[in-house]
Amino acid sequence: MLSLFESFPELQKNLPHIPLGDFPTPIQTMDSLAKTIGMDSLYIKYDSLSGTPYGGNKLRKLEFLIGDALHKRSQGIITFGCAGSNHALATAIYAKQNGLKCTSLLFPQPNALMVQKNLLASFHFGAELHYCISEKMMKNILERQIKKHESSFGCTPVIIPPGGSSPLGTVGYVNAGFELKQQVSAGLIPEPDFIYLASGTMGTSAGLQLGVMAAGLKTKVVPIRVTDVKYSSESGMSQLFNETCTLLREYDETFPSLHLPETETGLRHDFFGTEYARYTRESVEAVKLMKETEQIMLERTYTGKALAALIHDANLGLLKDKVVVFLNTYNSRGLDDVPAELDYHNLPGDFHRYFEEDVQELDREQ
Numbered sequence: 227m228l229s230l231f232e233s234f235p236e237l238q239k240n241l242p243h244i245p246l247g248d249f250p251t252p253i254q255t256m257d258s259l260a261k262t263i264g265m266d267s268l269y270i271k272y273d274s275l276s277g278t279p280y281g282g283n284k285l286r287k288l289e290f291l292i293g294d295a296l297h298k299r300s301q302g303i304i305t306f307g308c309a310g311s312n313h314a315l316a317t318a319i320y321a322k323q324n325g326l327k328c329t330s331l332l333f334p335q336p337n338a339l340m341v342q343k344n345l346l347a348s349f350h351f352g353a354e355l356h357y358c359i360s361e362k363m364m365k366n367i368l369e370r371q372i373k374k375h376e377s378s379f380g381c382t383p384v385i386i387p388p389g390g391s392s393p394l395g396t397v398g399y400v401n402a403g404f405e406l407k408q409q410v411s412a413g414l415i416p417e418p419d420f421i422y423l424a425s426g427t428m429g430t431s432a433g434l435q436l437g438v439m440a441a442g443l444k445t446k447v448v449p450i451r452v453t454d455v456k457y458s459s460e461s462g463m464s465q466l467f468n469e470t471c472t473l474l475r476e477y478d479e480t481f482p483s484l485h486l487p488e489t490e491t492g493l494r495h496d497f498f499g500t501e502y503a504r505y506t507r508e509s510v511e512a513v514k515l516m517k518e519t520e521q522i523m524l525e526r527t528y529t530g531k532a533l534a535a536l537i538h539d540a541n542l543g544l545l546k547d548k549v550v551v552f553l554n555t556y557n558s559r560g561l562d563d564v565p566a567e568l569d570y571h572n573l574p575g576d577f578h579r580y581f582e583e584d585v586q587e588l589d590r591e592q
């Protein structure tokens with residue numbers, strides 16, 4: 227049972243939820259990396275192993291979002307992301323597994339091998355992909371897709387925002403806070419001072435901060451912004467935290483009433499670089515160091531930038547006698563059933579550019 231439901235059984239009765247993943251996710255020390263960057267107490271929480279065939283942070287949210295779609299007897303989901311979106315891929319996989327049609331509206335992003343891989347995998351798992359080069363185009367496609375869905379299925383599709391970061395999706399990370407509290411109580415880890423993680427659409431950070439506070443931990447979440455401020459900001463984070471708390475209290479009035487002031491979000495802007503999914507030197511180096519010291523594979527859009535911030539702070543001596551957790555939000559399952567020979571020509575023509583144009587400069591360094 228989810229840790230959150232053990233503490234608040236009313237939520238289990240009332241919230242839409244379907245188990246998709248394997249929880250709790252493991253926690254381990256990273257002694258070799260800690261030693262290299264002069265830290266005493268560094269841990270990793272493997273949300274990378276949250277599920278099979280595809281892990282990563284989106285699964286916790288999808289348990290509620292797909293649960294909601296099934297509860298509404300909807301036949302399909304429409305969601306959004308950039309071309310290489312891990313969220314769009316995770317949604318495609320778990321929608322299909324639950325008999326739902328997935329339609330993804332995808333925006334441009336800097337090219338990388340990851341983009342090619344995720345596009346092919348989304349397609350393989352049956353997602354209908356549309357390329358949107360502007361907000362206006364997205365709105366038109368969305369309107370058309372909703373109508374089309376209604377006429378073929380006789381019901382409306384469930385619309386899931388980018389990253390799955392609606393208040394309902396965010397509840398998945400409130401649960402992660404309660405899960406961590408149980409791991410602390412079980413003696414698997416001392417009470418953490420900080421959890422470093424990447425913030426894209428803020429659901430992971432806002433939910434986790436709400437979860438640890440409600441569970442009674444003193445832990446501070448340190449979200450590293452990796453998207454444009456439109457998607458990740460102090461005001462947005464505070465609002466999502468508050469809305470998620472309000473939602474939980476609607477379903478169970480005994481859930482504590484908490485607030486996160488904008489000044490308390492701890493959002494970090496200094497590792498973003500120039501744009502979303504544009505790799506930075508620090509991110510590339512952080513991914514390399516993780517591989518060398520711990521044999522753990524990260525990527526350069528999210529987890530590399532978050533780890534770069536942690537390394538930076540450790541080098542300044544700020545984390546010396548702190549207990550620090552790095553949240554690995556990136557899928558580490560191999561997706562073995564995606565055939566390697568899948569031909570990109572099967573994708574809608576708009577996406578061929580990602581296979582025909584060069585990848586960004588830092589992606590050519592392996």
Ligand SMILES: *Cc1c(COP(=O)(O)O)cnc(C)c1O
Pocket residue numbers: 282283312313389391424425426427428429430431528529555556557
């Ligand atoms: C989506 C994603 C994030 C960001 O999570 P948000 O809840 O959108 O802030 C972090 N890491 C990885 C690997 C992701 O795919």
